Amino acid sequence: MKIVRDMGKAAALKPLREVERWDDSADVVVVGLGAAGCCAAIEAAEAGADVLALERMSGGGGTSALSTGQLYIGGGTPIQKACGFEDSPEEMFKYLMATCGPGEDEAKIRMYCDHSVGHFHWLVEHGVPFKESYYGDGSYTPTDDCLSFSGSEQSWPYREIAVPAPRGHTVQQDGIEAGAQLMRSLVAAVGRTSTRVWEDSLVQTLVADADGRIVGCAVRRDGGEQLVEARRGVVLCAGGFINNRDMVHHYAPELARCRYRAASDGDDGRGIRMGMGAGGAAKRMETGCIVLPYTVPKSLMNGIMVDRRGMRFINEDLYQTTVGEAALLHQGGHVFLICDNECFARPFAPAEVAAVEETIADLEKALDMPEGVLQSTVEVYNRHAERGEDPIFHKGRQYLQPLVSPPFAAIDYRVENSLYTVFTMGGLHTLPTAQVVNADGDVISGLYAAGRTTSGLAAQGYSSGLSLADATFFGRMAGRHATGRAVPPDR
Amino acid sequence: MKIVRDMGKAAALKPLREVERWDDSADVVVVGLGAAGCCAAIEAAEAGADVLALERMSGGGGTSALSTGQLYIGGGTPIQKACGFEDSPEEMFKYLMATCGPGEDEAKIRMYCDHSVGHFHWLVEHGVPFKESYYGDGSYTPTDDCLSFSGSEQSWPYREIAVPAPRGHTVQQDGIEAGAQLMRSLVAAVGRTSTRVWEDSLVQTLVADADGRIVGCAVRRDGGEQLVEARRGVVLCAGGFINNRDMVHHYAPELARCRYRAASDGDDGRGIRMGMGAGGAAKRMETGCIVLPYTVPKSLMNGIMVDRRGMRFINEDLYQTTVGEAALLHQGGHVFLICDNECFARPFAPAEVAAVEETIADLEKALDMPEGVLQSTVEVYNRHAERGEDPIFHKGRQYLQPLVSPPFAAIDYRVENSLYTVFTMGGLHTLPTAQVVNADGDVISGLYAAGRTTSGLAAQGYSSGLSLADATFFGRMAGRHATGRAVPPDR
Numbered sequence: 006m007k008i009v010r011d012m013g014k015a016a017a018l019k020p021l022r023e024v025e026r027w028d029d030s031a032d033v034v035v036v037g038l039g040a041a042g043c044c045a046a047i048e049a050a051e052a053g054a055d056v057l058a059l060e061r062m063s064g065g066g067g068t069s070a071l072s073t074g075q076l077y078i079g080g081g082t083p084i085q086k087a088c089g090f091e092d093s094p095e096e097m098f099k100y101l102m103a104t105c106g107p108g109e110d111e112a113k114i115r116m117y118c119d120h121s122v123g124h125f126h127w128l129v130e131h132g133v134p135f136k137e138s139y140y141g142d143g144s145y146t147p148t149d150d151c152l153s154f155s156g157s158e159q160s161w162p163y164r165e166i167a168v169p170a171p172r173g174h175t176v177q178q179d180g181i182e183a184g185a186q187l188m189r190s191l192v193a194a195v196g197r198t199s200t201r202v203w204e205d206s207l208v209q210t211l212v213a214d215a216d217g218r219i220v221g222c223a224v225r226r227d228g229g230e231q232l233v234e235a236r237r238g239v240v241l242c243a244g245g246f247i248n249n250r251d252m253v254h255h256y257a258p259e260l261a262r263c264r265y266r267a268a269s270d271g272d273d274g275r276g277i278r279m280g281m282g283a284g285g286a287a288k289r290m291e292t293g294c295i296v297l298p299y300t301v302p303k304s305l306m307n308g309i310m311v312d313r314r315g316m317r318f319i320n321e322d323l324y325q326t327t328v329g330e331a332a333l334l335h336q337g338g339h340v341f342l343i344c345d346n347e348c349f350a351r352p353f354a355p356a357e358v359a360a361v362e363e364t365i366a367d368l369e370k371a372l373d374m375p376e377g378v379l380q381s382t383v384e385v386y387n388r389h390a391e392r393g394e395d396p397i398f399h400k401g402r403q404y405l406q407p408l409v410s411p412p413f414a415a416i417d418y419r420v421e422n423s424l425y426t427v428f429t430m431g432g433l434h435t436l437p438t439a440q441v442v443n444a445d446g447d448v449i450s451g452l453y454a455a456g457r458t459t460s461g462l463a464a465q466g467y468s469s470g471l472s473l474a475d476a477t478f479f480g481r482m483a484g485r486h487a488t489g490r491a492v493p494p495d496r
Numbered sequence: 497m498k499i500v501r502d503m504g505k506a507a508a509l510k511p512l513r514e515v516e517r518w519d520d521s522a523d524v525v526v527v528g529l530g531a532a533g534c535c536a537a538i539e540a541a542e543a544g545a546d547v548l549a550l551e552r553m554s555g556g557g558g559t560s561a562l563s564t565g566q567l568y569i570g571g572g573t574p575i576q577k578a579c580g581f582e583d584s585p586e587e588m589f590k591y592l593m594a595t596c597g598p599g600e601d602e603a604k605i606r607m608y609c610d611h612s613v614g615h616f617h618w619l620v621e622h623g624v625p626f627k628e629s630y631y632g633d634g635s636y637t638p639t640d641d642c643l644s645f646s647g648s649e650q651s652w653p654y655r656e657i658a659v660p661a662p663r664g665h666t667v668q669q670d671g672i673e674a675g676a677q678l679m680r681s682l683v684a685a686v687g688r689t690s691t692r693v694w695e696d697s698l699v700q701t702l703v704a705d706a707d708g709r710i711v712g713c714a715v716r717r718d719g720g721e722q723l724v725e726a727r728r729g730v731v732l733c734a735g736g737f738i739n740n741r742d743m744v745h746h747y748a749p750e751l752a753r754c755r756y757r758a759a760s761d762g763d764d765g766r767g768i769r770m771g772m773g774a775g776g777a778a779k780r781m782e783t784g785c786i787v788l789p790y791t792v793p794k795s796l797m798n799g800i801m802v803d804r805r806g807m808r809f810i811n812e813d814l815y816q817t818t819v820g821e822a823a824l825l826h827q828g829g830h831v832f833l834i835c836d837n838e839c840f841a842r843p844f845a846p847a848e849v850a851a852v853e854e855t856i857a858d859l860e861k862a863l864d865m866p867e868g869v870l871q872s873t874v875e876v877y878n879r880h881a882e883r884g885e886d887p888i889f890h891k892g893r894q895y896l897q898p899l900v901s902p903p904f905a906a907i908d909y910r911v912e913n914s915l916y917t918v919f920t921m922g923g924l925h926t927l928p929t930a931q932v933v934n935a936d937g938d939v940i941s942g943l944y945a946a947g948r949t950t951s952g953l954a955a956q957g958y959s960s961g962l963s964l965a966d967a968t969f970f971g972r973m974a975g976r977h978a979t980g981r982a983v984p985p986d987r
Contacts, residue, residue, distance in 0.1 A: 016775060016934040020706050108749025215511050215706065251937070255779050255925065258599025278935035282775045284507060287935075288746050291782045314888050316807050335826040375887035377879060381872035388868060396866035397805050434746065443507040444769035444778075446742070 016282030021214040030234035031057035039067025041456030041480035042242035043191035048484030050198035061207040065192040073145035074183025077470030079172035080121040088139040092170035094118040099167035104466035131194040134177040144469035156468025157324040161399035219451035238487035243276025245429035245457035256290035263427035276458035280433040285441040289464035290431035297329035298354035306404040307348035313339040315379030320398040326467040338420030345408040359417035432459040439483035453483035506766045507773030512705040518725040522548035525726035530558025532947030532971035533733035534682035539975030541689035552698040556683040564636035565674025568961030570663035571612040579630040583661035585609040590658035595957035622685040625668040635960035647959025648815040652890030710942035729978035734767025736920035736948035747781035754918035767949035771924040776932040780955035781922035788820035789845035797895040798839035804830040806870030811889040817958040829911030836899040850908035923950040930974035944974035
């Protein structure tokens with residue numbers, strides 16, 4: 006019985022005494038050249054360090070390059086200001102503490118909120134383009150616009166906890182794949198430093214000295230093994246583990262049901278496994294970002310999301326990952342969006358209509374729901390919606406319209422039939438300095454990690470853009486700390 | 497920022513080269529003398545090994561001694577047969593695979609079901625007393641009786657998946673604390689072997705050789721440090737981590753809300769932290785056994801469990817841990833049991849009545865529920881219950897009576913006001929041989945673990961008795977494997 010069959014071994018450390026000589030050597034070795042790895046390399050190289058970045062693919066980018074290119078940044082950025090939105094580190098902090106809890110990493114959230122504006126400037130200085138424009142709501146922008154509400158800021162209860170502000174900053178790029186532009190910019194920025202990049206180079210395991218300090222790694226390259234010394238640290242930026250079926254079974258089995266994995270092939274958990282093998286603690290390994298893409302067009306939010314029995318279970322205007330988490334983890338992935346003829350529209354993301362009927366009673370029957378449940382759900386919902394109220398789940402007034410115009414449709418958001426999209430959120434436990442800690446909370450000397458190789462700002466309660474925020478900001482902190490620069494940065 | 501402040505360090509390995517000489521030496525070193533540790537010691541000693549058992553308290557017992565002394569055993573035990581119940585390893589397997597999934601550990605479940613009857617005989621041979629009698633349903637027996645339905649075997653959907661059989665085997669002892677008798681018996685059985693027991697001896701960390709093999713441990717004893725060699729293996733049987741507040745925050749934050757922790761002080765996660773420090777993988781760390789003790793007297797199951805809004809969310813005749821999981825993890829720990837005058841009774845476990853009203857409408861108001869929800873919940877429930885049906889959640893027919901006799905009461909099962917009881921279920925990833933594996937699934941040489949230091953038969957979907965089953969059976973397997981005996985045992 007093995008966890009990992011085809012994914013290669015990574016956890017067993019190579020003892021330093023088995024290293025006869027190093028094939029190469031650098032101050033800082035960065036494992037993986039996605040968003041986290043690029044930012045780590047840039048900061049370390051700008052500190053004057055000799056940096057070697059190792060990328061298993063034939064070019065940098067990683068999963069970040071496949072993303073929508075949205076970063077969660079706030080606290081009063083120039084773009085927020087230019088578009089007329091007030092924000093402060095404190096409101097951002099209140100929002101994240103409320104959505105990311107319980108088990109939230111307060112120290113990381115605090116540091117990131119306090120330095121988010123500075124981080125925006127750093128990205129711009131390093132060539133990441135943002136347009137000074139506001140798009141609206143959404144986890145991506147189909148245009149080249151920048152700012153959007155990318156979480157549940159405007160939804161109950163968060164709108165009462167923190168002043169809502171749009172914090173999704175999408176990199177300027179036509180279409181929804183701005184992640185490619187982000188990575189073109191960051192890889193180019195790495196290229197402007199002295200960083201040496203080895204492509205097609207798969208890190209196989211870490212090398213530890215007799216005290217457990219990480220001093221290098223073994224790399225498969227050109228068909229052979231190269232041993233690389235890391236004088237000041239190894240930074241693991243190797244992504245998550247959603248593409249490692251065995252790891253998902255052992256750590257996050259519910260996530261296996263999602264049909265679409267938002268990840269590159271490299272997300273096989275190697276970085277996490279290497280860190281665990283070095284005694285690093287992996288935490289919140291069960292958590293994932295679970296997207297249920299039902300919110301475009303927005304008129305669909307006038308419908309009601311119901312479980313297999315016909316009961317509502319959530320406020321439909323919460324961010325789609327929050328609804329996705331509830332649908333998959335609490336409702337067994339067996340949910341429908343009920344619409345009347347007024348609010349129905351073809352969903353932007355592929356989805357089928359499970360049934361269309363002239364009455365709610367017939368719809369209930371067509372969906373195999375127990376008699377009377379959906380009928381009373383709709384009846385009670387409508388009664389309140391007529392008064393512009395939703396005392397049950399507090400959906401925003403703009404989405405409250407009684408469902409009274411036949412025919413009535415059920416859009417099929419059962420996990421088997423729909424496009425639940427997922428990536429893992431659990432990973433190595435790191436300090437805000439990006440240092441990996443063991444199960445006592447003590448630093449593992451010479452070892453850093455950032456991005457989805459770690460448990461980051463959010464373990465649950467995701468808002469779009471938090472992963473790229475994690476990757477870019479804490480990747481930077483790794484590069485800074487490993488080279489003796491201030492963490493957090495001076496503003 | 498440290499995970500563990502007052503709980504002592506355990507994760508950092510001591511390198512063998514720092515050991516100048518061993519203070520003592522044994523073939524097998526057992527860490528912790530609860531149920532798992534006793535069984536490991538007995539099996540190893542009976543194989544002729546020199547066994548040293550290290551217990552931090554002044555006597556063996558651990559959390560097992562505080563338990564209800566119920567073991568989940570089946571497949572056709574002499575007591576099942578004597579009491580007229582048919583069972584087979586296959587039916588037991590089907591039940592556990594259905595309740596423990598997803599992420600179930602099929603290899604462990606398979607081996608345990610196949611060897612459960614043999615395990616029963618082993619316990620009896622080692623002096624654990626069981627009375628040949630059937631008690632009924634329940635997670636404990638207040639009498640000295642043995643057999644009971646201790647899970648959800650009779651509830652939908654499990655009754656349709658596997659032929660129900662009672663598998664809770666409670667050790668013979670008047671009162672509900674039969675765990676003390678279990679541990680008196682097992683500690684006495686250890687005493688009949690050559691096992692050496694050191695009490696008041698806290699294992700502080702593991703000793704590893706240069707290849708990462710575990711070869712001993714450091715022990716705090718008599719005010720000093722003793723270094724103990726383990727020639728064939730160290731077996732970690734040191735309990736779970738519910739009494740380590742920082743670990744709970746990092747790994748299982750939802751569990752922190754439960755008021756009562758079913759655990760001895762020793763459940764501070766030391767064993768898990770030691771294993772993680774050695775590169776062992778910890779898995780399903782988020783999971784816990786969450787008991788919501790609302791099922792005694794059973795007439796209460798005629799009531800309906802509703803969430804903060806007044807909606808039902810579960811089949812009320814499922815085992816109370818399944819209901820507890822759903823209440824805490826899916827409903828935010830904000831639930832009420834709604835009874836009419838007919839089914840109301842004072843709950844056996846302490847619980848307050850949140851409100852009593854003459855009508856459901858008034859009860860709804862008194863509980864601050866949105867207008868109309870509880871009313872339609874009860875109305876739809878009653879309509880079906882009148883026909884002896886529950887198409888919504890499939891509660892057993894014997895608990896279906898319309899709630900029509902005023903006054904109506906809500907028993908307060910909000911987590912802040914009620915006695916949610918919890919212990920952790922996550923821990924080291926072990927093979928059925930009790931060998932600890934790393935994140936690749938490869939064995940860490942010289943390291944074993946059993947009981948709540950591991951992720952065992954069940955990570956979720958708990959049935960009462962599974963933890964003592966885990967502890968005793970896989971503790972045995974550790975002792976056997978470390979001494980070269982067959983695993984699984986010949987029947």
